[in-house]
Amino acid sequence: MGSKDTAARERGVHAFYSQLPAFTDVFDEESFYIFAYCMVCTTLVIVFILSRFITIKPVD
Numbered sequence: 001m002g003s004k005d006t007a008a009r010e011r012g013v014h015a016f017y018s019q020l021p022a023f024t025d026v027f028d029e030e031s032f033y034i035f036a037y038c039m040v041c042t043t044l045v046i047v048f049i050l051s052r053f054i055t056i057k058p059v060d
Contacts, residue, residue, distance in 0.1 A: 027035065
């Protein structure tokens with residue numbers, strides 16, 4: 001019974017990954033750098049905004 005489950009799981013994973021585009025299909029070098037820059041900037045803005053609302057208090 002274990003080999004049937006494993007084979008079915010492998011077919012499911014293969015079917016899922018065959019639907020996803022490859023990294024090189026989505027990005028070229030320039031578009032990857034633009035994406036990474038935007039992701040870093042967005043993360044910094046979100047962290048800055050959240051730091052205004054979340055404070056860490058000492059346990060003492």
